[in-house]
Amino acid sequence: MPSSRFYAGEQDLRAMTRLVSEAHAAHGPQVECTVGDIDWRMYRNAFVRPEQNVRLWHDERGHLVGFAWGYVNGDVDLLIHPREHAATLMPQILEWAQAWFPTRGASGERPLHVWALESNTSMTRALEQQGWRRIEDCYLHLARPTADTGTAPLPPGYTVRNVRGPEETAARAEVHRRAFGTERVTTEVYQRVMGASHYRAHLDLVAEAPDGSLAALALCWLDPENGLGEFEPVATAPEHRRKGLAQALIQEGVRRMWKEGARTALVYAHAANPASVALYESAGFRVIDRNWGYVAP
Missing domain, CATH: 3.40.630.30 (Gcn5-related N-acetyltransferase (GNAT))
Structure with a gap:
């Protein structure tokens, strides 16, 4: 047993x-x-x-x-x-x-x-x-092949890059809180995330606004043994939405996953959030499975 x-x-x-x-x-x-x-x-x-x-x-x-x-x-x-x-x-x-x-x-x-x-x-x-x-x-499980996608267009003054290292922990945690409207991810919490075994700073992507603040995020995770990459989480701060920042981050993440040997990129989206689903589908993701909730009789 x-x-x-x-x-x-x-x-x-x-x-x-x-x-x-x-x-x-x-x-x-x-x-x-x-x-x-x-x-x-x-x-x-x-x-x-x-x-x-x-x-x-x-x-x-x-x-x-x-x-x-x-x-x-x-x-x-x-x-x-x-x-x-x-x-x-x-x-x-x-x-x-x-x-x-x-x-x-x-x-x-x-x-x-x-x-x-x-x-x-x-x-x-x-x-x-x-x-x-x-x-x-x-929750919808979506996937797409990775590729060298090139770069997506950005509004003037915005750039896409990875976090610069531990010195940017506080700013990275702050954009997460603004994007999700939650206080859970403090600087100390994000320091722990950065110490995780599968965390890679060059796959922790952010969009920088013209004033130097961080406007959006996309954290990529890699399973090199299986050639899989995943986005978790992806979000944009409210004042920077509808500028194509998340799309640009996803395209850059897919390109970096491809360079690291991943051939499939995954992302999850709650089916009740059509904006999230539409974002991923516009980036080439397609539903491959559904994670259903079950409740007791």
Whole structure:
């Protein structure tokens, strides 16, 4: 029987990353997350407590075969590999998730959401066998080939470049906060992101405004073993929107991914955000999968 325990440190982070990379080797880009997602989720705010909200499952030989990551909003992301373990692991995962969120589903609260890729029939079948039902809420997984795209036109005075290094941490964190309207990404938090194993400064792109401030961002992550790149996140500060900055950052990111050996670029977009979806489709991305929310019966 599989055994489970909570996340216990950097060794587990490396094991989770290996599992994600192995899943991509087996299934191409149609996997629940990327190696960059693991780093981004681990470091993107000051409230991540993996020792409390990441659970790992191991097989009889002690090999990691799956993990579940719970978030304070009631989302639970899963990855199981090989996928044939889904039928055995899913009852345990759902039991853990419901115990971890004992008040979720109460009146006026968002119910617990477990996410599963449409293409991952082993996982969706296991969820449905436990009585969980799919709701009309999903994240689109989009992909495009990489290429030497050249440069996209920019408004006068704007430039696209990568961050200059640790000395620009505060400015990089500030443009994230302005773009997303959240205070979660502080200077200290972004310092942690910059220390992540898959972070590369030359793939951390920004658009600089004529006054020297940062106007937009696109952080690229690379899985060199599988020739995959991912954008997470992409955003523009409100006062600089509708100038083509995000499009220019994406084109530059695709070009840099290509130079690093990636042949496919990925990005995720919430289906309920048509502006985001339209941006990525205009940059050549096409939907390859859907990550659906499932709720308890």
